[in-house]
Amino acid sequence: MSSRKLLRDMIRNPKATFRERPELILIPLVFFSVVSVWEFLVRHYHIPLYFLPAPSLILEALYRGFAVPFTNIGGYWMHILYTMYECLGGFFFGSIIGILLGTVIARFELVEKTLMPYIVGFQTLPKVAIAPLFIIWFGLGLTSKLVLSAMLTFFPLLVNSIVGFKSTEADKIDLMRSLAANEWQIFYLVKLPNALPFIFAGLEMGAVYSLIGAIVGEFIGGEVGLGVMIMQMNLVMDIAGVFATLIILSVIGICLHIAIQAIEKRVVFWAPKHIETIGV
């Protein structure tokens, strides 16, 4: 059901809509209960501000951070911009390289056999552990974060595109061969579209990882970005600010997710929705 249709139903016939889908009431109910209890407990037991701030204070910190001029480094705007840049840039390059290498590996068996041990080896390594090295190699600026973010995005795309290309049914290849199709035609008419649902599953994962890459990079060392902000706020015990930053991060994450799903829905509308995400 589309969200627009849902909204229309809710206005026209709220009773029936909510009876059919009680979660529409339960989801906000849970939110408000948790927030109210949280607010109450913090105030009633005088929990210190540097330990757990009340939701109202988090909201206030959020407001303060946005109510400044765009270029003010004390507000959120510049930090959001930098982190988004690192994350989207890393996502873009990591995806492209992952898909390209995946294509080559799926096409040439010898390349696969040669590279697979290395890929598996890298896969098992917790990749954020390389982050400090990247700071040394690529400096404290944007580059180190871009590279880390790209590397984290790279792996799910590599693995998913290999699986996607290789999952082409023998029947479809036979059909193309029976039509005297050449290798290139088999690739772009059958193998590539066939791999797309897998690639999109990889992109969904990659989006999450690219944000992790940007933040971890900023944790290790940097001057601007939401990760830097969290570290600094933590240092001065501005816990309300930390919470506010976390909210911004999850909003960014959700937006990326929704954007990819919207594109996916248009591009691979024909695919059954059961492809599992593979690889980390």
Add this chain to the structure above:
Amino acid sequence: MGDVEKFQNIIEIKGLQKIYTTKRMEKILALKDIHLEIRDGEFVTVVGPSGCGKSTLLKIIAGLIPKSGGTILLNGIPVKGPRKDIGVVFQDPVLLPWRTVLENTLLPVTVQGLDKKKYTERAHRLLEMAGLSEFGNKYPFELSGGMQQRNAIIRALVHDPAILLMDEPFGALDAMTRENMNLEILRIWNESAKTIFFITHSITEAVFLADRVIVLSSRPGEIIETLPVPIQRPRDLGVMSTPAFGEIVKRIRSRFKTIGDIE
């Protein structure tokens, strides 16, 4: 058969052999000494127990897998690999889910770089013939199994190949749909004047459709009988209950008594 007749053979197979080598390096004789001549415009069905190598035979004719010995001529030209003058229909429709029914129909045109405009007209005529004219812009997942298989058949016809190779094309359909598809394929054959080489494991289907039924034995696949079907055309489902039809079916069935029952 005179020389003139022989010249009209669109498919000529002589001494065809296929030997598979298993992973344990054992050699398995899949097809043994196949001799077959098919006239232009003939409807030939091949019937045999499963695993008799009938699909292998079709794939060798289509140039999808190599033969181990013998010769195959299509239209007088030796088969060396896939070629453009045949159309193949598989057991499953094998439609590309991201292409519409019309785009699927036009796949051979795209692959073979034919004149899109000219063949789109032809595709529309074929869609109409297959009762799919209202579904040209739909996607395969919106069609029933029978409709999907009809789409696959007209895809095999769109580039106007002389020969149609069909590998148990109705095997996955329910009995009612299957009978309808049998009538349908006879009508298409009648209208398009193609040579059809049709593989099935259903004896009644083989007899109902064919000018000639080739009976294959199992392991190694060998032609054990070639039966002409002198039943008048056009045929309807009624011919299945005639004594002449029953005789032929009985005769084929008796050939399988020794090698285990089929169907």
